[in-house]
Amino acid sequence: xxxxxxxxxxSKIGLDGHDRGVVNIAMALRDAGMEVIYLGRHVFPEEIAQxxxxxxxxxVGISSLADAHMTLIPDLVKTLRKKGSDIPxxxxxxxxxxxxxxxxxxxxxxxxxxGSKLPAIVAYIQxxxxxxxTP
Amino acid sequence: MxxxxxxxxxxxxxxxxxxxxxxKFKTERKEFVTESGIPIKRVYTPLDLEEKGFDxxxxxxxxxxxxxxxNNSPVGYRGKLWESTAYGGKGTPEESNALWKSQxxxxxxxxxxxxxxxxxxxxxxxxxxxxxxxxxxxxxxxSQKDWEVAFDGIDFHKMGVSQVLNAPAIFGLANHLTxxxxxxxxxxxxxxxxxxxxxxxxxxxxxxxxPPAASIRLAGDILQHVGLHMPKYQAITVSGVHQSExxxxxxxxxxxxxxxxxxxxxxxxxxxxxxDIMAPGVMFLPGVDHYVFFEEIAKLRAARRMWAKILKEKFxxxxxxxxxxxxxxxxxxxxxxxxxxLNNIARTALAAMAGALSGVEWLDTRSYDEQFGIPTTEAQxxxxxxxxxxxYETGVDATVDPLGGSYFVESLTSETEERAWKVMEDIEKLxxxxxxxxxxxxxxxxxxxxxxxxxxFESGEIKRVGVNIFQSSEGEAEKPLRVYRSSPAIEKxxxxxxxxxxxxxxxxxxxxxxxxxxxxxxEAPTAKNNMxxxxxxxxxxxxxxxxxxxxxxxxxxxFREPNAF
Numbered sequence: 001x002x003x004x005x006x007x008x009x010x011s012k013i014g015l016d017g018h019d020r021g022v023v024n025i026a027m028a029l030r031d032a033g034m035e036v037i038y039l040g041r042h043v044f045p046e047e048i049a050q051x052x053x054x055x056x057x058x059x060v061g062i063s064s065l066a067d068a069h070m071t072l073i074p075d076l077v078k079t080l081r082k083k084g085s086d087i088p089x090x091x092x093x094x095x096x097x098x099x100x101x102x103x104x105x106x107x108x109x110x111x112x113x114x115g116s117k118l119p120a121i122v123a124y125i126q127x128x129x130x131x132x133x134t135p
Numbered sequence: 136m137x138x139x140x141x142x143x144x145x146x147x148x149x150x151x152x153x154x155x156x157x158x159k160f161k162t163e164r165k166e167f168v169t170e171s172g173i174p175i176k177r178v179y180t181p182l183d184l185e186e187k188g189f190d191x192x193x194x195x196x197x198x199x200x201x202x203x204x205x206n207n208s209p210v211g212y213r214g215k216l217w218e219s220t221a222y223g224g225k226g227t228p229e230e231s232n233a234l235w236k237s238q239x240x241x242x243x244x245x246x247x248x249x250x251x252x253x254x255x256x257x258x259x260x261x262x263x264x265x266x267x268x269x270x271x272x273x274x275x276x277x278s279q280k281d282w283e284v285a286f287d288g289i290d291f292h293k294m295g296v297s298q299v300l301n302a303p304a305i306f307g308l309a310n311h312l313t314x315x316x317x318x319x320x321x322x323x324x325x326x327x328x329x330x331x332x333x334x335x336x337x338x339x340x341x342x343x344x345x346p347p348a349a350s351i352r353l354a355g356d357i358l359q360h361v362g363l364h365m366p367k368y369q370a371i372t373v374s375g376v377h378q379s380e381x382x383x384x385x386x387x388x389x390x391x392x393x394x395x396x397x398x399x400x401x402x403x404x405x406x407x408x409x410x411d412i413m414a415p416g417v418m419f420l421p422g423v424d425h426y427v428f429f430e431e432i433a434k435l436r437a438a439r440r441m442w443a444k445i446l447k448e449k450f451x452x453x454x455x456x457x458x459x460x461x462x463x464x465x466x467x468x469x470x471x472x473x474x475x476x477l478n479n480i481a482r483t484a485l486a487a488m489a490g491a492l493s494g495v496e497w498l499d500t501r502s503y504d505e506q507f508g509i510p511t512t513e514a515q516x517x518x519x520x521x522x523x524x525x526x527y528e529t530g531v532d533a534t535v536d537p538l539g540g541s542y543f544v545e546s547l548t549s550e551t552e553e554r555a556w557k558v559m560e561d562i563e564k565l566x567x568x569x570x571x572x573x574x575x576x577x578x579x580x581x582x583x584x585x586x587x588x589x590x591x592f593e594s595g596e597i598k599r600v601g602v603n604i605f606q607s608s609e610g611e612a613e614k615p616l617r618v619y620r621s622s623p624a625i626e627k628x629x630x631x632x633x634x635x636x637x638x639x640x641x642x643x644x645x646x647x648x649x650x651x652x653x654x655x656x657x658e659a660p661t662a663k664n665n666m667x668x669x670x671x672x673x674x675x676x677x678x679x680x681x682x683x684x685x686x687x688x689x690x691x692x693x694f695r696e697p698n699a700f
Contacts (some may be wrong), residue, residue, distance in 0.1 A: 017341015
């Protein structure tokens with residue numbers, strides 16, 4: 001049986017329009033053989049959670065560069081968990097270092113701040129999947 | 136420019152030189168290609184200009200004369216230095232009022248309004264989509280009430296208003312006009328500018344609301360109104376820096392900036408406005424960075440030449456000011472880094488020098504702590520001082536277009552121009568710039584540039600000092616600078632204010648105004664149905680940015696972005 005490709009949902013969140021990073025990541029994940037569903041800009045936690053569940057993705061990657069993540073990310077994680085989903089959420093973008101411990105405490109699996117390298121993000125997502133299939 | 140004999144002699148000399156130095160050439164470290172992908176030769180000679188068919192008078196001419204390649208002014212910085220600025224904003228109308236008053240006292244002639252995201256996207260603070268974003272990256276200013284507070288005690292005769300508003304630009308202008316009218320100020324005396332460049336929002340910055348055709352109509356309304364009534368006001372700032380920061384290479388940035396500028400002028404012409412009334416109010420905001428130093432200079436010199444040709448040949452402009460590409464050079468933050476952040480001061484100085492060598496009229500540079508958050512005051516002062524050093528200490532102001540005539544720079548200028556015309560032609564063939572935004576062609580073009588750059592940077596082919604070369608030793612962490620973050624209390628305060636405004640006004644009148652706007656928006660645009668007076672009527676009744684945009688949304692819907700990669 002052919003192994004299912006890793007499925008990743010990527011999205012901007014809230015009103016922030018900076019999509020250079022997230023689209024670069026989308027292209028890198030696709031080049032690494034993953035299936036990428038990209039929701040684009042001006043998307044809100046409820047829509048992202050619904051899409052993630054409907055598309056049965058392995059991980060949700062969110063990009064935020066306008067400093068609204070401390071409001072919107074906890075909202076997204078809560079919405080997913082309330083819907084009974086345990087899909088990991090990772091965050092990228094312009095994140096102040098002092099926010100990272102709080103975000104992780106709120107259930108964010110990993111934070112890739114500015115300066116993160118594409119291969120590191122690819123490898124992290126591959127490792128998530130491997131952890132998940134190990135009995 | 137050269138005689139046939141001198142060219143032949145030179146050809147022979149180059150051939151001899153090449154033969155004599157072949158072994159040395161093999162010791163070269165690598166192929167040299169600019170970050171935009173233009174191959175750079177070992178050396179440039181008159182042969183390179185000859186190959187491009189270079190004609191001094193036709194291609195560069197003299198400063199202040201068509202095609203303005205060398206400068207818009209015949210005296211350049213010998214007459215007046217460029218104006219140094221730095222972009223910033225505060226969260227509430229009250230805070231901004233205090234800021235602008237202090238700037239006015241210090242001699243500033245312009246108040247810059249950097250809006251928060253909800254205002255830029257036509258959402259009121261009490262809209263649930265605005266949660267967490269009110270007053271965060273700029274000012275929340277959403278009704279005439281806020282304008283009354285923000286400009287209390289500020290005389291519009293002494294202070295111009297520059298707004299960074301795009302999709303709802305008409306709302307910002309209507310508020311400025313309404314407040315001026317209430318104060319009895321003649322519309323022709325109003326100074327300031329509006330960014331009003333929504334096409335680059337679809338391409339790069341992301342703050343769009345309506346579909347492109349509707350946005351062009353709104354921009355056309357502003358161009359018409361300003362063109363007919365506001366001679367001291369700049370109706371539009373056509374941007375390139377946002378495409379550049381999004382990842383577009385210099386050639387693509389240049390081509391897209393030209394296409395967007397043409398689309399706006401065409402919208403005005405279609406509305407029956409004389410191009411010579413509109414074009415002098417157009418200003419450009421291209422990127423100016425250190426890392427493509429000579430390419431930036433070539434890009435800006437090519438831009439002046441191209442815009443002059445476009446205005447003269449395509450739009451049949453007659454006034455010299457119509458043909459001039461006025462440059463508000465904008466330094467991007469993407470070229471700056473957290474690692475060894477003091478190196479950013481050197482990068483800023485080089486960017487400022489690139490701007491000065493290109494003859495920019497205004498220059499906005501970033502601060503060394505840009506990558507840590509909203510800049511500290513110390514860093515903001517520093518970036519102005521860096522520009523001052525370039526302006527007052529280097530002598531770059533002594534002659535106009537110091538690099539004009541350089542075999543390399545002229546060759547690169549012509550190469551950049553040729554490549555940009557080709558990109559423009561390809562986009563026209565695919566149905567034009569608006570069509571190519573709707574299909575996502577332009578967005579994918581920029582995404583490809585950005586991804587290619589990222590891979591070259593991560594592989595080490597593109598180098599950044601302190602980042603992927605000459606890094607600090609392990610454990611020597613970057614020093615986190617103190618960053619300014621807006622207070623979450625602002626959001627609550629802004630929600631309360633707008634709720635109060637909506638309670639106190641005559642809501643029946645507001646509804647009538649908004650219905651009228653929707654009806655107008657449904658009409659096809661003509662020379663006679665400019666929507667500015669109707670938006671002013673709504674604004675006078677304290678209709679908010681969210682409500683005015685909703686009236687338009689009812690007529691036009693919202694833009695859904697196409698597949699971005």
